[in-house]
Ligand SMILES: Nc1ncnc2c1ncn2[C@@H]1O[C@H](COP(=O)(O)OP(=O)(O)O)[C@@H](O)[C@H]1O
C-alpha cells in the first residue's frame with residue numbers, strides 16, 4: 595500500500611502505532627458507536643463470564659481503521675485474560691500455528707489479524723483447534739508420517755479480516771459470533787474526535803470537531819489522523835486552538851475534500867470517468883490505471899465510494915453514478931434512454947411536415 599496517503603488504511607509507521615495505542619478505548623463502555631455489535635458482544639462475553647466458560651470464538655469483519663484490533667483488546671480486557679497476538683501472514687506453516695496453540699493458557703484470547711491470509715494447512719489445523727481444542731501434529735514425512743494428537747487449553751479465538759468473503763466457509767462457520775463493523779456516522783465520529791482531542795490535549799471548537807468528523811470517511815483511524823493534522827496546522831499557523839476555519843484550511847491543504855474523499859478516492863473516480871467513460875470497467879484494470887494493487891482499491895477506496903453513492907459494483911464491472919460526475923465537476927453523459935431527445939425536442943416541426 596502506498597505510504598504517502600493521508601487517508602491511508604493501516605497504521606502508518608511506529609509513531610502512529612504509539613498514538614493509536616494511546617487513543618484506544620480500553621473497555622466496551624468506552625467504545626464509541628457500533629451499537630449493535632457492542633451490545634451483542636457484551637452479551638456473549640458476560641454470559642460466558644457468568645458460566646465461567648470460554649466464550650464463542652469471535653470474528654470481526656470490516657474495513658481498515660474501523661476498530662477491529664481495538665475490539666480484540668477489549669474482549670481480552672472484559673474477560674480479564676491476556677491477549678496473544680499473531681496474524682495470518684505470520685503463520686506460514688501449520689507448525690507455526692501449533693507452536694502458538696500449544697502454549698496457550700486456559701482461557702487466553704488469541705487474536706489472529708488478517709486471518710484470511712493464513713496458509714491453507716494452518717487453516718485446517720485451526721478448524722480442529724477451534725472445535726475440539728485439539729490439534730494433530732504430523733511427525734515425519736511420506737508413508738511413515740504419523741499424526742500425534744495434542745490437547746490444547748480451551749481458548750477464545752478472535753479473528754479479524756477486511757475480507758470476510760475470502761474466508762473459507764468451514765472456517766467462518768466455526769465462529770460462534772460474527773461482528774460486521776460498518777462505517778461510523780458523523781455524530782459518532784464527532785464523539786471520537788472530541789475524545790481524542792481531550793486525550794491529546796488539543797483545544798478544538800465544537801464546529802471544528804464536526805468538520806473533521808464529517809471528512810473522516812466514516813473511519814475512526816482517519817478521524818484521529820485528521821485531528822492530528824489540523825492540530826499541527828493550528829499550532830504553526832495560529833495559536834494552537836483549532837477553529838472550524840483552520841480545520842477546513844488544513845484539510846484542503848491535505849487534499850481531503852468536503853465529502854472526505856482523499857487523493858486515491860478521487861484518482862479512482864477520475865480514472866473511471868475520464869479514462870473509462872464512467873465504466874463498466876474491471877477492478878484490476880481500474881487498479882492498474884491508478885497505480886495501486888487491486889486489493890487496495892477494493893478494500894480501501896471502493897467501500898467508501900459505494901457508501902457515498904459515487905460508484906457501483908455491477909456484474910460487468912465498476913460504474914460511476916451521475917453523482918460522481920457532478921462531484922468532480924464534470925458533465926455526466928446523457929442516460930442511454932435519452933438518445934432520442936435530439937429528434938423530438940418540443941416545438942420542433944414533426945418530421946416530414
Ligand atoms: N469505536 C471506536 N471508538 C473510539 N476510537 C476508535 C474506535 N474504533 C477505532 N478507534 C480508534 O481508531 C484507531 C484504529 O482502530 P483499530 O482498532 O486499530 O482499527 P482496525 O484494527 O480495524 O484497523 C485506533 O487508534 C482507535 O483508537
Ligand SMILES: [Mg+2]
Nearest residue numbers: 662663664707
Ligand atoms: Mg487492526
